[in-house]
Amino acid sequence: MKPQKLLFIINPKSGHNDKSNLEKQISSVCDKNKKEYALFYTCGKNDREKIKEKQSEYQADTLVACGGDGTVNMVAQVLLHSQVQLGILPLGSANGLAHELDVNVGIDESLELLMKGNIRSMDVIQINSELICLHLSDLGFNAQMIKDFEESGERGMLSYARSFFGSLINKKTREFRIEFNGTEKTVKAEMIILANASSYGTGAVINPHSRMDDGFFELVIFKPIPVKDLISLTLKSFLGDIKNSPYVEIYKVEEATIYCKEPELLQIDGELIGDRNEVKAVMLKDALNVIS
């Protein structure tokens, strides 16, 4: 449905992009298309509750998340199972979900896409009852790397690469017990991903045959990888050929519970959640209507 009344949720701190013109760009497109709109700036504290309050008084038909994956995730929490549409203005550093939905384009082009209002319904992974994952969530290597990157206090690709290689050197094998598809499996792994999507924002494809509307998500298990095979596995991931690696197992599931032998750091859509012993993931089919 073409949006008529939009609420733009703007994260002023996301990404490294210049947002000084953003209000002007939004007003210009909305005025040209005769749309009613309002702006809401996040502050980083209790934003979800504040957005709920704002939406209950404003009653927009479309909430537009202006930021990265973390902002989109938060806005989606407000919209889950409602008819209100989710729009994305990709203004984060990685914009993994926008990339997956093919809407990772410039601000003006994104705004034009929003005006057209082409809707697709999208599945969401519910995690431990109270959290959701739209894109990718994981335990192990990647979550640890995000933590190192955030703790470094630096930004940009160079420090990201530094955290990546630092985490590679210190990578460790963990033990997990997983219940899924009526079976149970104990694995030694470096990382387990709950994947609603195919690739990280960096472009690494970890789940080549993913669909965001098939009622399933994938469990992607990265088994211990000898250092000598790391480069070839990394290359395979960028070429979308990871499925044939002996170090990767992929299972299509509707529900899974992961029990960690030691508490493991969990990340969801790029946001660090904290150490968890148990992660229960359930597919919520068609939980969102997203403009793409």
Ligand SMILES: Nc1ncnc2c1ncn2[C@@H]1O[C@H](COP(=O)(O)OP(=O)(O)OP(=O)(O)O)[C@@H](O)[C@H]1O
């Ligand atoms: N005004 C604010 N000041 C500081 N932090 C904020 C503010 N508003 C939101 N945040 C924080 O921003 C984070 C979400 O950022 P987001 O993921 O959208 O951008 P990003 O990290 O640059 O992008 P990506 O996830 O695509 O790499 C959340 O942790 C949220 O609490």
